[in-house]
Amino acid sequence: MTIKTKFPFPFYGHPVTNMTVATGGFIYMGDQVHNWLAATQYIAPLMGNFDTTLTNDSFVKMYDDGEKFTVFWENATLRQDVEKKFTFALTLYKNGDIIFAYKDIPLPVKDIIDSEHPVKVGISDAYLTDKFHYHVRRKTIYEYHRVSFKNYEITNNTILKLIxxxxCLQYDSCQSCANHETGFKCLWCDQIQLCSSGTDRNKQDWILRHCDKSAISNETSCPATAHVDAPDGSGKIVYTTDTRQSPTHDTAIVTTGAVNSEPAAKAATA
Structure with a gap:
Protein backbone atom coordinates (compact mmCIF):
# COMPACT_ATOMS: atom_id res chain seq x y z
CA MET A 1 0.00 0.00 0.00
CA THR A 2 1.44 3.38 -1.03
CA ILE A 3 0.66 6.22 1.35
CA LYS A 4 1.54 9.90 1.64
CA THR A 5 2.71 11.11 5.03
CA LYS A 6 1.71 14.45 6.52
CA PHE A 7 5.34 15.54 6.66
CA PRO A 8 8.45 14.97 4.52
CA PHE A 9 10.64 12.40 6.22
CA PRO A 10 14.38 13.11 5.66
CA PHE A 11 15.62 9.68 4.55
CA TYR A 12 19.39 9.92 4.10
CA GLY A 13 18.71 13.65 3.74
CA HIS A 14 16.14 13.21 0.96
CA PRO A 15 12.62 14.44 1.84
CA VAL A 16 10.25 11.51 1.27
CA THR A 17 6.46 11.67 1.61
CA ASN A 18 5.33 8.79 -0.62
CA MET A 19 6.10 5.41 0.93
CA THR A 20 5.01 1.85 0.23
CA VAL A 21 4.04 -0.08 3.36
CA ALA A 22 4.57 -3.81 2.80
CA THR A 23 3.00 -6.67 4.73
CA GLY A 24 6.49 -8.19 4.72
CA GLY A 25 7.62 -6.06 7.67
CA PHE A 26 9.20 -3.07 5.93
CA ILE A 27 8.56 0.25 4.20
CA TYR A 28 9.85 0.83 0.68
CA MET A 29 11.21 4.39 0.40
CA GLY A 30 12.01 4.54 -3.32
CA ASP A 31 10.06 6.46 -5.95
CA GLN A 32 10.58 3.83 -8.67
CA VAL A 33 8.29 0.86 -8.02
CA HIS A 34 9.76 -2.39 -9.37
CA ASN A 35 9.45 -6.15 -8.89
CA TRP A 36 12.00 -6.49 -6.11
CA LEU A 37 11.20 -3.84 -3.52
CA ALA A 38 13.02 -5.74 -0.77
CA ALA A 39 16.41 -5.30 -2.44
CA THR A 40 17.21 -1.78 -1.25
CA GLN A 41 15.74 1.65 -0.36
CA TYR A 42 13.90 0.25 2.63
CA ILE A 43 13.31 0.78 6.33
CA ALA A 44 12.83 -2.66 7.87
CA PRO A 45 12.13 -3.34 11.53
CA LEU A 46 11.79 -7.01 10.54
CA MET A 47 11.59 -7.92 6.88
CA GLY A 48 10.43 -11.47 6.29
CA ASN A 49 7.99 -13.71 4.48
CA PHE A 50 4.99 -12.44 6.46
CA ASP A 51 1.42 -12.83 5.24
CA THR A 52 -1.44 -11.04 7.01
CA THR A 53 -4.10 -13.06 5.16
CA LEU A 54 -3.28 -16.36 6.85
CA THR A 55 -5.11 -15.55 10.11
CA ASN A 56 -8.04 -13.35 11.07
CA ASP A 57 -6.17 -11.46 13.79
CA SER A 58 -3.20 -10.32 11.70
CA PHE A 59 -3.12 -6.63 10.77
CA VAL A 60 -0.97 -3.79 9.51
CA LYS A 61 -1.97 -0.51 11.17
CA MET A 62 -0.74 3.04 10.55
CA TYR A 63 -0.84 6.30 12.48
CA ASP A 64 0.33 9.76 11.39
CA ASP A 65 -0.01 12.86 13.59
CA GLY A 66 2.11 15.19 11.47
CA GLU A 67 5.13 14.87 13.77
CA LYS A 68 5.69 11.12 13.53
CA PHE A 69 4.47 8.24 11.39
CA THR A 70 4.05 4.77 12.89
CA VAL A 71 3.36 1.40 11.30
CA PHE A 72 2.30 -1.60 13.41
CA TRP A 73 2.59 -5.20 12.23
CA GLU A 74 0.28 -6.99 14.66
CA ASN A 75 0.22 -10.79 14.96
CA ALA A 76 2.03 -11.14 11.65
CA THR A 77 2.67 -14.76 10.71
CA LEU A 78 5.33 -16.30 8.51
CA ARG A 79 4.07 -18.37 5.61
CA GLN A 80 6.23 -21.29 6.67
CA ASP A 81 5.02 -21.20 10.29
CA VAL A 82 1.55 -19.79 11.02
CA GLU A 83 1.70 -20.82 14.67
CA LYS A 84 4.22 -18.13 15.62
CA LYS A 85 2.91 -14.56 15.67
CA PHE A 86 5.12 -11.48 15.54
CA THR A 87 4.13 -8.00 16.73
CA PHE A 88 6.47 -5.09 16.05
CA ALA A 89 6.44 -1.50 14.83
CA LEU A 90 8.47 1.32 13.39
CA THR A 91 8.14 5.05 13.96
CA LEU A 92 9.55 7.75 11.68
CA TYR A 93 10.07 11.13 13.31
CA LYS A 94 10.00 14.47 11.56
CA ASN A 95 13.66 15.11 12.42
CA GLY A 96 14.78 11.90 10.71
CA ASP A 97 15.07 9.64 13.77
CA ILE A 98 13.77 6.07 13.48
CA ILE A 99 12.60 3.69 16.20
CA PHE A 100 12.10 -0.07 15.82
CA ALA A 101 9.97 -1.53 18.63
CA TYR A 102 9.42 -5.25 19.21
CA LYS A 103 6.62 -6.61 21.41
CA ASP A 104 6.39 -10.29 20.47
CA ILE A 105 9.30 -12.02 18.73
CA PRO A 106 8.67 -15.77 19.17
CA LEU A 107 11.65 -16.81 17.04
CA PRO A 108 15.23 -15.49 16.93
CA VAL A 109 15.69 -13.38 13.81
CA LYS A 110 18.72 -15.42 12.73
CA ASP A 111 16.54 -18.56 12.69
CA ILE A 112 13.90 -17.16 10.32
CA ILE A 113 14.12 -18.94 6.97
CA ASP A 114 15.14 -16.62 4.13
CA SER A 115 15.07 -19.04 1.18
CA GLU A 116 11.82 -17.58 -0.21
CA HIS A 117 12.09 -13.99 1.03
CA PRO A 118 14.97 -11.88 2.39
CA VAL A 119 15.17 -11.46 6.15
CA LYS A 120 16.53 -8.03 7.07
CA VAL A 121 16.59 -5.60 9.97
CA GLY A 122 17.87 -2.13 9.17
CA ILE A 123 17.83 0.57 6.51
CA SER A 124 19.23 0.95 3.01
CA ASP A 125 19.30 3.52 0.23
CA ALA A 126 20.38 3.54 -3.41
CA TYR A 127 20.64 5.74 -6.47
CA LEU A 128 19.21 5.08 -9.91
CA THR A 129 20.96 5.36 -13.27
CA ASP A 130 19.01 5.62 -16.49
CA LYS A 131 20.86 4.74 -19.71
CA PHE A 132 20.13 3.59 -23.24
CA HIS A 133 21.93 0.39 -24.20
CA TYR A 134 21.57 -0.71 -27.82
CA HIS A 135 18.43 1.44 -28.15
CA VAL A 136 16.97 -0.14 -25.02
CA ARG A 137 16.36 2.01 -21.96
CA ARG A 138 17.94 0.39 -18.93
CA LYS A 139 17.47 1.48 -15.33
CA THR A 140 19.96 0.22 -12.78
CA ILE A 141 19.78 0.61 -9.00
CA TYR A 142 23.04 0.91 -7.05
CA GLU A 143 22.92 0.55 -3.29
CA TYR A 144 25.29 3.10 -1.75
CA HIS A 145 24.62 2.52 1.94
CA ARG A 146 23.16 -0.09 4.27
CA VAL A 147 22.83 -0.51 8.02
CA SER A 148 22.00 -4.01 9.26
CA PHE A 149 20.92 -5.19 12.71
CA LYS A 150 19.98 -8.71 11.67
CA ASN A 151 22.64 -10.29 13.89
CA TYR A 152 21.66 -8.26 16.95
CA GLU A 153 19.79 -9.98 19.75
CA ILE A 154 16.24 -8.84 19.11
CA THR A 155 13.79 -10.24 21.66
CA ASN A 156 10.45 -9.34 23.23
CA ASN A 157 10.20 -5.73 24.44
CA THR A 158 13.31 -4.62 22.56
CA ILE A 159 13.77 -1.14 21.08
CA LEU A 160 16.30 0.01 18.50
CA LYS A 161 16.73 3.76 18.02
CA LEU A 162 18.45 5.22 14.96
CA ILE A 163 19.44 8.86 15.40
CA CYS A 168 25.09 17.62 2.97
CA LEU A 169 21.64 17.79 1.39
CA GLN A 170 20.27 19.98 4.19
CA TYR A 171 22.38 22.95 3.02
CA ASP A 172 20.83 25.05 0.27
CA SER A 173 23.55 27.58 -0.58
CA CYS A 174 27.20 27.50 -1.57
CA GLN A 175 28.28 29.37 1.57
CA SER A 176 26.40 27.12 3.99
CA CYS A 177 27.58 24.03 2.12
CA ALA A 178 31.22 25.11 2.33
CA ASN A 179 30.81 25.72 6.08
CA HIS A 180 28.86 22.53 6.72
CA GLU A 181 28.91 20.71 10.04
CA THR A 182 28.71 17.07 9.01
CA GLY A 183 30.98 14.07 8.88
CA PHE A 184 30.92 14.13 5.08
CA LYS A 185 32.96 15.97 2.47
CA CYS A 186 30.22 18.28 1.25
CA LEU A 187 30.59 19.94 -2.15
CA TRP A 188 28.46 22.58 -3.84
CA CYS A 189 27.43 22.16 -7.48
CA ASP A 190 26.23 25.48 -8.84
CA GLN A 191 24.84 23.92 -12.02
CA ILE A 192 22.13 22.07 -10.10
CA GLN A 193 22.16 24.22 -6.94
CA LEU A 194 22.90 21.23 -4.74
CA CYS A 195 25.10 20.45 -1.75
CA SER A 196 26.16 16.82 -1.82
CA SER A 197 28.90 14.35 -1.03
CA GLY A 198 28.50 13.12 -4.60
CA THR A 199 26.96 9.83 -3.49
CA ASP A 200 23.22 10.00 -2.95
CA ARG A 201 20.03 9.75 -4.99
CA ASN A 202 21.16 12.66 -7.17
CA LYS A 203 24.23 10.74 -8.37
CA GLN A 204 23.26 10.56 -12.05
CA ASP A 205 22.42 14.26 -12.28
CA TRP A 206 25.64 15.05 -10.40
CA ILE A 207 27.69 13.20 -13.02
CA LEU A 208 25.74 14.40 -16.07
CA ARG A 209 26.17 18.05 -15.03
CA HIS A 210 29.89 17.49 -14.38
CA CYS A 211 29.56 18.37 -10.72
CA ASP A 212 32.33 15.89 -9.92
CA LYS A 213 34.74 18.18 -11.80
CA SER A 214 33.40 21.64 -10.96
CA ALA A 215 32.13 21.23 -7.39
CA ILE A 216 33.09 23.89 -4.83
CA SER A 217 34.41 23.09 -1.35
CA ASN A 218 35.76 26.50 -0.29
CA GLU A 219 33.56 29.51 0.45
CA THR A 220 35.97 31.89 -1.30
CA SER A 221 35.22 30.05 -4.55
CA CYS A 222 31.46 30.49 -4.24
CA PRO A 223 29.82 32.52 -7.02
CA ALA A 224 28.38 35.96 -6.40
CA THR A 225 25.15 36.04 -4.46
CA ALA A 226 22.28 38.47 -4.84
CA HIS A 227 20.14 40.02 -2.15
CA VAL A 228 17.09 42.24 -2.38
CA ASP A 229 16.61 45.37 -0.28
CA ALA A 230 13.15 45.90 1.15
CA PRO A 231 11.03 48.53 -0.65
CA ASP A 232 11.23 51.95 0.99
CA GLY A 233 7.80 53.09 -0.14
CA SER A 234 9.14 55.22 -2.98
CA GLY A 235 7.93 52.82 -5.65
CA LYS A 236 11.49 51.69 -6.38
CA ILE A 237 13.05 48.30 -5.63
CA VAL A 238 16.82 48.14 -5.42
CA TYR A 239 18.67 44.92 -6.32
CA THR A 240 22.31 44.74 -5.19
CA THR A 241 24.75 42.11 -6.42
CA ASP A 242 27.87 41.35 -4.41
CA THR A 243 30.62 40.94 -7.00
CA ARG A 244 33.31 40.01 -4.40
CA GLN A 245 36.07 40.97 -6.88
CA SER A 246 35.34 44.68 -6.48
CA PRO A 247 34.75 46.92 -3.45
CA THR A 248 31.92 48.62 -5.35
CA HIS A 249 28.48 47.26 -6.13
CA ASP A 250 26.47 47.24 -9.34
CA THR A 251 22.99 48.50 -8.57
CA ALA A 252 19.95 48.28 -10.80
CA ILE A 253 16.99 50.50 -9.95
CA VAL A 254 13.68 49.21 -11.24
CA THR A 255 10.72 51.57 -11.00
CA THR A 256 7.34 49.96 -10.46
CA GLY A 257 5.48 53.15 -11.36
CA ALA A 258 6.15 56.58 -12.81
CA VAL A 259 8.27 58.58 -10.36
CA ASN A 260 9.08 62.21 -11.21
CA SER A 261 8.73 61.42 -14.93
CA GLU A 262 11.91 59.25 -14.84
CA PRO A 263 12.24 56.31 -17.25
CA ALA A 264 10.69 53.03 -16.16
CA ALA A 265 14.12 51.44 -15.68
CA LYS A 266 17.46 53.02 -14.90
CA ALA A 267 20.90 51.57 -14.24
CA ALA A 268 23.48 53.18 -11.96
CA THR A 269 26.76 52.30 -10.29
CA ALA A 270 27.32 52.95 -6.62
Whole structure:
Protein backbone atom coordinates (compact mmCIF):
# COMPACT_ATOMS: atom_id res chain seq x y z
CA MET A 1 0.00 0.00 0.00
CA THR A 2 1.44 3.38 -1.03
CA ILE A 3 0.66 6.22 1.35
CA LYS A 4 1.54 9.90 1.64
CA THR A 5 2.71 11.11 5.03
CA LYS A 6 1.71 14.45 6.52
CA PHE A 7 5.34 15.54 6.66
CA PRO A 8 8.45 14.97 4.52
CA PHE A 9 10.64 12.40 6.22
CA PRO A 10 14.38 13.11 5.66
CA PHE A 11 15.62 9.68 4.55
CA TYR A 12 19.39 9.92 4.10
CA GLY A 13 18.71 13.65 3.74
CA HIS A 14 16.14 13.21 0.96
CA PRO A 15 12.62 14.44 1.84
CA VAL A 16 10.25 11.51 1.27
CA THR A 17 6.46 11.67 1.61
CA ASN A 18 5.33 8.79 -0.62
CA MET A 19 6.10 5.41 0.93
CA THR A 20 5.01 1.85 0.23
CA VAL A 21 4.04 -0.08 3.36
CA ALA A 22 4.57 -3.81 2.80
CA THR A 23 3.00 -6.67 4.73
CA GLY A 24 6.49 -8.19 4.72
CA GLY A 25 7.62 -6.06 7.67
CA PHE A 26 9.20 -3.07 5.93
CA ILE A 27 8.56 0.25 4.20
CA TYR A 28 9.85 0.83 0.68
CA MET A 29 11.21 4.39 0.40
CA GLY A 30 12.01 4.54 -3.32
CA ASP A 31 10.06 6.46 -5.95
CA GLN A 32 10.58 3.83 -8.67
CA VAL A 33 8.29 0.86 -8.02
CA HIS A 34 9.76 -2.39 -9.37
CA ASN A 35 9.45 -6.15 -8.89
CA TRP A 36 12.00 -6.49 -6.11
CA LEU A 37 11.20 -3.84 -3.52
CA ALA A 38 13.02 -5.74 -0.77
CA ALA A 39 16.41 -5.30 -2.44
CA THR A 40 17.21 -1.78 -1.25
CA GLN A 41 15.74 1.65 -0.36
CA TYR A 42 13.90 0.25 2.63
CA ILE A 43 13.31 0.78 6.33
CA ALA A 44 12.83 -2.66 7.87
CA PRO A 45 12.13 -3.34 11.53
CA LEU A 46 11.79 -7.01 10.54
CA MET A 47 11.59 -7.92 6.88
CA GLY A 48 10.43 -11.47 6.29
CA ASN A 49 7.99 -13.71 4.48
CA PHE A 50 4.99 -12.44 6.46
CA ASP A 51 1.42 -12.83 5.24
CA THR A 52 -1.44 -11.04 7.01
CA THR A 53 -4.10 -13.06 5.16
CA LEU A 54 -3.28 -16.36 6.85
CA THR A 55 -5.11 -15.55 10.11
CA ASN A 56 -8.04 -13.35 11.07
CA ASP A 57 -6.17 -11.46 13.79
CA SER A 58 -3.20 -10.32 11.70
CA PHE A 59 -3.12 -6.63 10.77
CA VAL A 60 -0.97 -3.79 9.51
CA LYS A 61 -1.97 -0.51 11.17
CA MET A 62 -0.74 3.04 10.55
CA TYR A 63 -0.84 6.30 12.48
CA ASP A 64 0.33 9.76 11.39
CA ASP A 65 -0.01 12.86 13.59
CA GLY A 66 2.11 15.19 11.47
CA GLU A 67 5.13 14.87 13.77
CA LYS A 68 5.69 11.12 13.53
CA PHE A 69 4.47 8.24 11.39
CA THR A 70 4.05 4.77 12.89
CA VAL A 71 3.36 1.40 11.30
CA PHE A 72 2.30 -1.60 13.41
CA TRP A 73 2.59 -5.20 12.23
CA GLU A 74 0.28 -6.99 14.66
CA ASN A 75 0.22 -10.79 14.96
CA ALA A 76 2.03 -11.14 11.65
CA THR A 77 2.67 -14.76 10.71
CA LEU A 78 5.33 -16.30 8.51
CA ARG A 79 4.07 -18.37 5.61
CA GLN A 80 6.23 -21.29 6.67
CA ASP A 81 5.02 -21.20 10.29
CA VAL A 82 1.55 -19.79 11.02
CA GLU A 83 1.70 -20.82 14.67
CA LYS A 84 4.22 -18.13 15.62
CA LYS A 85 2.91 -14.56 15.67
CA PHE A 86 5.12 -11.48 15.54
CA THR A 87 4.13 -8.00 16.73
CA PHE A 88 6.47 -5.09 16.05
CA ALA A 89 6.44 -1.50 14.83
CA LEU A 90 8.47 1.32 13.39
CA THR A 91 8.14 5.05 13.96
CA LEU A 92 9.55 7.75 11.68
CA TYR A 93 10.07 11.13 13.31
CA LYS A 94 10.00 14.47 11.56
CA ASN A 95 13.66 15.11 12.42
CA GLY A 96 14.78 11.90 10.71
CA ASP A 97 15.07 9.64 13.77
CA ILE A 98 13.77 6.07 13.48
CA ILE A 99 12.60 3.69 16.20
CA PHE A 100 12.10 -0.07 15.82
CA ALA A 101 9.97 -1.53 18.63
CA TYR A 102 9.42 -5.25 19.21
CA LYS A 103 6.62 -6.61 21.41
CA ASP A 104 6.39 -10.29 20.47
CA ILE A 105 9.30 -12.02 18.73
CA PRO A 106 8.67 -15.77 19.17
CA LEU A 107 11.65 -16.81 17.04
CA PRO A 108 15.23 -15.49 16.93
CA VAL A 109 15.69 -13.38 13.81
CA LYS A 110 18.72 -15.42 12.73
CA ASP A 111 16.54 -18.56 12.69
CA ILE A 112 13.90 -17.16 10.32
CA ILE A 113 14.12 -18.94 6.97
CA ASP A 114 15.14 -16.62 4.13
CA SER A 115 15.07 -19.04 1.18
CA GLU A 116 11.82 -17.58 -0.21
CA HIS A 117 12.09 -13.99 1.03
CA PRO A 118 14.97 -11.88 2.39
CA VAL A 119 15.17 -11.46 6.15
CA LYS A 120 16.53 -8.03 7.07
CA VAL A 121 16.59 -5.60 9.97
CA GLY A 122 17.87 -2.13 9.17
CA ILE A 123 17.83 0.57 6.51
CA SER A 124 19.23 0.95 3.01
CA ASP A 125 19.30 3.52 0.23
CA ALA A 126 20.38 3.54 -3.41
CA TYR A 127 20.64 5.74 -6.47
CA LEU A 128 19.21 5.08 -9.91
CA THR A 129 20.96 5.36 -13.27
CA ASP A 130 19.01 5.62 -16.49
CA LYS A 131 20.86 4.74 -19.71
CA PHE A 132 20.13 3.59 -23.24
CA HIS A 133 21.93 0.39 -24.20
CA TYR A 134 21.57 -0.71 -27.82
CA HIS A 135 18.43 1.44 -28.15
CA VAL A 136 16.97 -0.14 -25.02
CA ARG A 137 16.36 2.01 -21.96
CA ARG A 138 17.94 0.39 -18.93
CA LYS A 139 17.47 1.48 -15.33
CA THR A 140 19.96 0.22 -12.78
CA ILE A 141 19.78 0.61 -9.00
CA TYR A 142 23.04 0.91 -7.05
CA GLU A 143 22.92 0.55 -3.29
CA TYR A 144 25.29 3.10 -1.75
CA HIS A 145 24.62 2.52 1.94
CA ARG A 146 23.16 -0.09 4.27
CA VAL A 147 22.83 -0.51 8.02
CA SER A 148 22.00 -4.01 9.26
CA PHE A 149 20.92 -5.19 12.71
CA LYS A 150 19.98 -8.71 11.67
CA ASN A 151 22.64 -10.29 13.89
CA TYR A 152 21.66 -8.26 16.95
CA GLU A 153 19.79 -9.98 19.75
CA ILE A 154 16.24 -8.84 19.11
CA THR A 155 13.79 -10.24 21.66
CA ASN A 156 10.45 -9.34 23.23
CA ASN A 157 10.20 -5.73 24.44
CA THR A 158 13.31 -4.62 22.56
CA ILE A 159 13.77 -1.14 21.08
CA LEU A 160 16.30 0.01 18.50
CA LYS A 161 16.73 3.76 18.02
CA LEU A 162 18.45 5.22 14.96
CA ILE A 163 19.44 8.86 15.40
CA UNK A 164 19.64 10.94 12.23
CA UNK A 165 22.91 12.79 11.61
CA UNK A 166 23.34 15.97 9.52
CA UNK A 167 23.81 15.43 5.79
CA CYS A 168 25.09 17.62 2.97
CA LEU A 169 21.64 17.79 1.39
CA GLN A 170 20.27 19.98 4.19
CA TYR A 171 22.38 22.95 3.02
CA ASP A 172 20.83 25.05 0.27
CA SER A 173 23.55 27.58 -0.58
CA CYS A 174 27.20 27.50 -1.57
CA GLN A 175 28.28 29.37 1.57
CA SER A 176 26.40 27.12 3.99
CA CYS A 177 27.58 24.03 2.12
CA ALA A 178 31.22 25.11 2.33
CA ASN A 179 30.81 25.72 6.08
CA HIS A 180 28.86 22.53 6.72
CA GLU A 181 28.91 20.71 10.04
CA THR A 182 28.71 17.07 9.01
CA GLY A 183 30.98 14.07 8.88
CA PHE A 184 30.92 14.13 5.08
CA LYS A 185 32.96 15.97 2.47
CA CYS A 186 30.22 18.28 1.25
CA LEU A 187 30.59 19.94 -2.15
CA TRP A 188 28.46 22.58 -3.84
CA CYS A 189 27.43 22.16 -7.48
CA ASP A 190 26.23 25.48 -8.84
CA GLN A 191 24.84 23.92 -12.02
CA ILE A 192 22.13 22.07 -10.10
CA GLN A 193 22.16 24.22 -6.94
CA LEU A 194 22.90 21.23 -4.74
CA CYS A 195 25.10 20.45 -1.75
CA SER A 196 26.16 16.82 -1.82
CA SER A 197 28.90 14.35 -1.03
CA GLY A 198 28.50 13.12 -4.60
CA THR A 199 26.96 9.83 -3.49
CA ASP A 200 23.22 10.00 -2.95
CA ARG A 201 20.03 9.75 -4.99
CA ASN A 202 21.16 12.66 -7.17
CA LYS A 203 24.23 10.74 -8.37
CA GLN A 204 23.26 10.56 -12.05
CA ASP A 205 22.42 14.26 -12.28
CA TRP A 206 25.64 15.05 -10.40
CA ILE A 207 27.69 13.20 -13.02
CA LEU A 208 25.74 14.40 -16.07
CA ARG A 209 26.17 18.05 -15.03
CA HIS A 210 29.89 17.49 -14.38
CA CYS A 211 29.56 18.37 -10.72
CA ASP A 212 32.33 15.89 -9.92
CA LYS A 213 34.74 18.18 -11.80
CA SER A 214 33.40 21.64 -10.96
CA ALA A 215 32.13 21.23 -7.39
CA ILE A 216 33.09 23.89 -4.83
CA SER A 217 34.41 23.09 -1.35
CA ASN A 218 35.76 26.50 -0.29
CA GLU A 219 33.56 29.51 0.45
CA THR A 220 35.97 31.89 -1.30
CA SER A 221 35.22 30.05 -4.55
CA CYS A 222 31.46 30.49 -4.24
CA PRO A 223 29.82 32.52 -7.02
CA ALA A 224 28.38 35.96 -6.40
CA THR A 225 25.15 36.04 -4.46
CA ALA A 226 22.28 38.47 -4.84
CA HIS A 227 20.14 40.02 -2.15
CA VAL A 228 17.09 42.24 -2.38
CA ASP A 229 16.61 45.37 -0.28
CA ALA A 230 13.15 45.90 1.15
CA PRO A 231 11.03 48.53 -0.65
CA ASP A 232 11.23 51.95 0.99
CA GLY A 233 7.80 53.09 -0.14
CA SER A 234 9.14 55.22 -2.98
CA GLY A 235 7.93 52.82 -5.65
CA LYS A 236 11.49 51.69 -6.38
CA ILE A 237 13.05 48.30 -5.63
CA VAL A 238 16.82 48.14 -5.42
CA TYR A 239 18.67 44.92 -6.32
CA THR A 240 22.31 44.74 -5.19
CA THR A 241 24.75 42.11 -6.42
CA ASP A 242 27.87 41.35 -4.41
CA THR A 243 30.62 40.94 -7.00
CA ARG A 244 33.31 40.01 -4.40
CA GLN A 245 36.07 40.97 -6.88
CA SER A 246 35.34 44.68 -6.48
CA PRO A 247 34.75 46.92 -3.45
CA THR A 248 31.92 48.62 -5.35
CA HIS A 249 28.48 47.26 -6.13
CA ASP A 250 26.47 47.24 -9.34
CA THR A 251 22.99 48.50 -8.57
CA ALA A 252 19.95 48.28 -10.80
CA ILE A 253 16.99 50.50 -9.95
CA VAL A 254 13.68 49.21 -11.24
CA THR A 255 10.72 51.57 -11.00
CA THR A 256 7.34 49.96 -10.46
CA GLY A 257 5.48 53.15 -11.36
CA ALA A 258 6.15 56.58 -12.81
CA VAL A 259 8.27 58.58 -10.36
CA ASN A 260 9.08 62.21 -11.21
CA SER A 261 8.73 61.42 -14.93
CA GLU A 262 11.91 59.25 -14.84
CA PRO A 263 12.24 56.31 -17.25
CA ALA A 264 10.69 53.03 -16.16
CA ALA A 265 14.12 51.44 -15.68
CA LYS A 266 17.46 53.02 -14.90
CA ALA A 267 20.90 51.57 -14.24
CA ALA A 268 23.48 53.18 -11.96
CA THR A 269 26.76 52.30 -10.29
CA ALA A 270 27.32 52.95 -6.62
Missing amino acids: ALPT
